[in-house]
Amino acid sequence: MEQTAPQKGTVTQRAIEQIKAMIGEGLLEPGQRLPTERDLATQLGISRSSMREAIRALTVLGVLEARHGSGIYVTQLDAGDLLETFGVVADLSRGPRLVELLEVRRVLESTATALAAARITPGQLAEVELHLAAMAATDDPEEILSHDLAFHRAIAKAAGNDTMAAILDGLSSRTFRARVWRGYQEEGAFERTGREHARIHRALVARDPEAARAAAAAHVGEVEAWMRGQLDAEELA
Amino acid sequence: MEQTAPQKGTVTQRAIEQIKAMIGEGLLEPGQRLPTERDLATQLGISRSSMREAIRALTVLGVLEARHGSGIYVTQLDAGDLLETFGVVADLSRGPRLVELLEVRRVLESTATALAAARITPGQLAEVELHLAAMAATDDPEEILSHDLAFHRAIAKAAGNDTMAAILDGLSSRTFRARVWRGYQEEGAFERTGREHARIHRALVARDPEAARAAAAAHVGEVEAWMRGQLDAEELA
């Protein structure tokens, strides 16, 4: 009698689409609490198991958030929430795709750095300098990695485009970065990296977008070139 | 006794990480078939329900693919597979974030178009021209939309960076594009769009990367400006 959906795909898939549609149509606002799993399952006419799978799917996509004992909530739908999954791409990529990833990062990072040079506030600049100093003050690779990430993240944030910053964040996921640094440090590339960071910093201080763009592009380009070299070496082996 | 994992997070979450790790470490190759859900659940010491949720999660991430009656397989892990989820970002974004999305797209699309101008093959150029002609030959908005998407997709593909192409694809998801076109056509912007496409095409034929970059940036920039105008109008209302 009530034939709302004409049977396409699995029930779970349908449930995912329906909830997504509800959010898209504004029926569910960011931060809002959803009915319980049991109620939702009843409403959509499916079992709780299937509903749970749908919820799990939307959870990993950063659309929903399940709090044990409390309920299911729509996330803020921030760029960061939705783009968190981007990290798995970097983690699971290998070979030629790593170069492609770096190519994309070079394009975005140089643009973001240029924008940051024009827009960065004194407070944001101070944070950038903090990470820069921290990197120079230690020899612990783990710590350097952390501040390297934070350094670029702070710059991306200062560019004023959260979406771009979130993508860059995913493009530089921790495990991805760690893989690069591991082989990187054996070639005594720390000094050169430090110089490149300093160059980027100078451009930000000078509020020179063109210089910032060039410095950032060169910085990522170095890693890119190194990665290409690694791939060629592997091929010969 | 055998305390392999020291209880962190939910069981399902752990299962997701474990399978992801297996793939990351090369224990599971692209295209390979996994054990059955029942066996996997036993191996990881969890129930089938939890295992199914983990599989569902990795499925929506484009890492695994479940074929009813056949088994579970690792995808090719292509950029397209992994970045399919990117579309939901575009679908669920609203307001200012749409502008940010277009800003990212402008940066990437202009770069991709420039690369395409340098690398495009005659065959690829022919496909681009096919969609260009198809757009000019019809008045059906639906069909124009399809060929508009295909036009840009073909160019991105010709740039030779599949990852970048996949991101651009997500950035121009169908529903996102449809929303723009709907209001766009009321302002008789078809002609201008046509001219912009022609300009891009000329640059490709001339194999002029700089011209291609400029044309693509201007093209996306137009949409960007229109979107900004829409937002301002909404604010006043």
Add this chain to the structure above:
DNA sequence: CAAGCCGTAGTGGTCCGACCACATCTCTGG
């Protein structure tokens, strides 16, 4: 002998009902 049909075993898909772990509110006792 070869080609096609068909049955069967095995797989993912769905459902159910029970119980556990945790968060939150309420009610009690000081």
Add this chain to the structure above:
DNA sequence: CCAGAGATGTGGTCGGACCACTACGGCTTG
């Protein structure tokens, strides 16, 4: 008035049953 103990409701996990579909093999048939 407040702190703590309990009750309630929520998501998390489990086990088992059955359905829908695929793939494979043997069987029939030409």
